[in-house]
Amino acid sequence: MIGKLIYWLFKPIFLKHYFNDQPKVKGFENMQKVFIDSNGMSYYAPLNDFDYPHERVKELEYKLMRLRSGISDEELDKILEAQETALNSGKKSDLSMIGFTIIEMRKRKDIILHPDLMMDIAALRYIREDELPEKIDKVIHQEKINQFKKDSGSGLYDFFYKAGFKKYIPYLDKLEKDWIEYMMDSEIKIKALNQVLQAYISK
Numbered sequence: 001m002i003g004k005l006i007y008w009l010f011k012p013i014f015l016k017h018y019f020n021d022q023p024k025v026k027g028f029e030n031m032q033k034v035f036i037d038s039n040g041m042s043y044y045a046p047l048n049d050f051d052y053p054h055e056r057v058k059e060l061e062y063k064l065m066r067l068r069s070g071i072s073d074e075e076l077d078k079i080l081e082a083q084e085t086a087l088n089s090g091k092k093s094d095l096s097m098i099g100f101t102i103i104e105m106r107k108r109k110d111i112i113l114h115p116d117l118m119m120d121i122a123a124l125r126y127i128r129e130d131e132l133p134e135k136i137d138k139v140i141h142q143e144k145i146n147q148f149k150k151d152s153g154s155g156l157y158d159f160f161y162k163a164g165f166k167k168y169i170p171y172l173d174k175l176e177k178d179w180i181e182y183m184m185d186s187e188i189k190i191k192a193l194n195q196v197l198q199a200y201i202s203k
Contacts, residue, residue: 070108
């Protein structure tokens with residue numbers, strides 16, 4: 001009650017402060033502040049998804065395609081490298097590795113969560129105050145991912161839910177109860193595949 005009274009008494013000051021706090025960089029005009037990270041950096045997102053810059057939309061669509069396949073770019077590169085290694089060996093015994101990777105790629109379509117890809121998408125959706133909305137800076141992008149992981153901690157479900165992942169994962173509501181179990185299962189599968197591929201490639 002007291003908080004509301006203070007707000008209404010000082011509303012003009014709050015609004016002026018909020019207005020002055022808006023980013024002045026071109027491209028942020030149709031965006032709203034979403035949150036501030038633990039380093040005090042502000043993040044923005046368009047009021048309407050159609051207002052995302054073209055380059056960011058293209059990258060978002062690509063990452064969403066990877067999310068549906070359950071395989072990140074890094075994992076796909078390792079799978080292809082393992083397949084090439086198997087083919088170039090000239091040994092029949094190595095054909096089993098090609099079969100293994102094909103089966104794994106098909107299984108990945110059923111993976112419920114892929115935390116790395118989801119963080120990647122969140123970093124594309126949330127635009128930091130010091131980056132150009134129409135440009136994806138790889139250094140800033142990775143910094144954002146690292147910051148999200150640090151700030152979200154054990155509250156990943158809330159983070160992804162607020163990040164709008166319900167539109168990409170319609171059953172997200174139903175995952176809340178068993179979120180930790182699903183997340184651990186996904187991380188184990190991801191780590192196991194990477195270890196097998198890395199061991200085979202570097203043998």
